Amino acid sequence: MRETLDLDLARKVLAAQPFSVLLGTRLTAFGDGEAILELDLRDELLNQNGSAHGGVLGYAAENAAAFAAGTALGPGLVTAGFTIDFLRPAKGETLRSHARVIRAGRTRAVCRCDLTTLGADGAATLCAVAQGTLAATDRAPAPEPRTP
Structure with missing residues (x-):
């Protein structure tokens, strides 16, 4: 039987991801097949045109999809496939x-x-x-929060 994630445990999993900590990512909603991640668009995350770098958008989409999938499959997941379509420059505060x-x-x-x-x-x-496909693994991550 898979371990069930709740918002508190999911936030610990996020805090155990060094890259997410570096970006200052926040998990603001989690449960019932959904997850919302937010991060502030500071200068270091922008491209030469002043919009969020595509890699930042890709990270945010893939990681949010993993957390949403975690509500259904539990904490041990890997991304099996992923696509993204950029619609317009990502300019704003968050x-x-x-x-x-x-x-x-x-x-x-x-x-x-x-x-x-x-x-x-x-x-x-x-x-x-x-859109992404996430696959369950046999091992769940050990959510040890990291400090910046």
Whole structure:
């Protein structure tokens, strides 16, 4: 039987990811087949045109999809496949990555993720959409929080 994740344990898993800690990623919602990650779009995460680097969007979509899949499959997951479509430059104060499980089986889950930027006024702009397949593994991560 797989271990069930709750918001507290999911946040510990996020805190155990050195790259997520480096980016300052926050898990703001988790459960019922969904997860939302947010991170502030500081200068170090932008490209030469002043929008979020595509690698940052890819990370945010893939990681949010993994957390959404974790609500269905438990904590031991790896990404089996992933695609992203960039719709417009990601400019704003915050990047929000909202992933939802589309279908979950015994060992795999397919998730969709919408990436939006939030402006200083709170207005949301859709900048990318992604889809990923996550596969369950036999081992669950040991969520040991890391400090920056």
